């Protein structure tokens with residue numbers, strides 16, 4: 001399972017339910033990476049999409065504790081246990097955790113790779129990602145050259161997890 005995210009210098013990822021950045025090149029990277037794959041998100045992230053619609057050409061799995069929340073265009077899981085049961089149906093390398101903050105926080109230990117777009121800016125945020133640079137389990141494997149969109153400089157980076165937790169081993 002992989003994680004994909006865009007972060008500010010202070011690891012901020014969102015504010016008031018929205019993304020912090022508008023980076024078309026990063027959006028293209030996100031689309032190219034996740035297309036025809038399985039994407040796992042929290043309900044707030046689904047609601048932040050235009051029209052609250054799921055991402056096209058991807059299997060959308062949404063976590064919510066609200067058992068009344070019904071949608072026929074996404075797969076709904078009511079707990080991490082339910083999610084891990086559902087994820088057994090797919091190739092583990094085709095699964096991408098796409099946010100937001102609470103879902104990244106619960107699932108990053110189960111990911112073997114994280115695709116982190118690092119933006120050279122600090123923007124007012126209320127949602128943050130775990131600091132992968134301070135986590136000894138994670139190594140930086142790749143850092144791209146500097147890109148620039150809308151006046152913001154950023155790099156694409158890949159971190160690898162040396163101590164991946166097995167999704168079969170959870171017990172809540």
Ligand SMILES: NC(=O)c1ccc[n+]([C@@H]2O[C@H](COP(=O)([O-])OP(=O)(O)OC[C@H]3O[C@@H](n4cnc5c(N)ncnc54)[C@H](OP(=O)(O)O)[C@@H]3O)[C@@H](O)[C@H]2O)c1
Pocket residue numbers: 004005006007012013014015016017018019020041042043044045046048063064065066069077078079080098099100101102103104106127
């Ligand atoms: N920078 C990026 O790449 C990026 C990517 C994605 C999102 N974001 C940003 O992140 C922010 C949203 O993050 P967030 O933490 O507020 O929300 P979130 O993680 O998207 O969704 C939180 C919701 O997910 C459900 N949930 C979480 N854990 C669960 C569990 N164990 N079992 C069942 N349901 C569970 C709950 O839904 P219910 O309340 O329905 O129970 C919870 O309220 C937004 O600002 C968004 O723009 C940034």
